Amino acid sequence: MVRPNLVLLTKRIPLIQFRKGGLAAASNKPGPSQQITGEAAIEDWQLPARFARKPIDALEAEYINNGGVPN
Numbered sequence: 001m002v003r004p005n006l007v008l009l010t011k012r013i014p015l016i017q018f019r020k021g022g023l024a025a026a027s028n029k030p031g032p033s034q035q036i037t038g039e040a041a042i043e044d045w046q047l048p049a050r051f052a053r054k055p056i057d058a059l060e061a062e063y064i065n066n067g068g069v070p071n
Contacts (some may be wrong), residue, residue, distance in 0.1 A: 001033055044052075056064070
């Protein structure tokens, strides 16, 4: 038989402190300092050499195409 436990109901105090404004403040349009400039993204050929992808050798391409290293 299950007994219902009697719980004292006191005012619940949240443990997390949120910033003022809540979701309403976060959904506002960005201010002038936060607006997107509209510049185009950097293409892969414009990246410096240190950020370029390393070439894939034939063995690694074979592993990729076959689903990974054989067991």
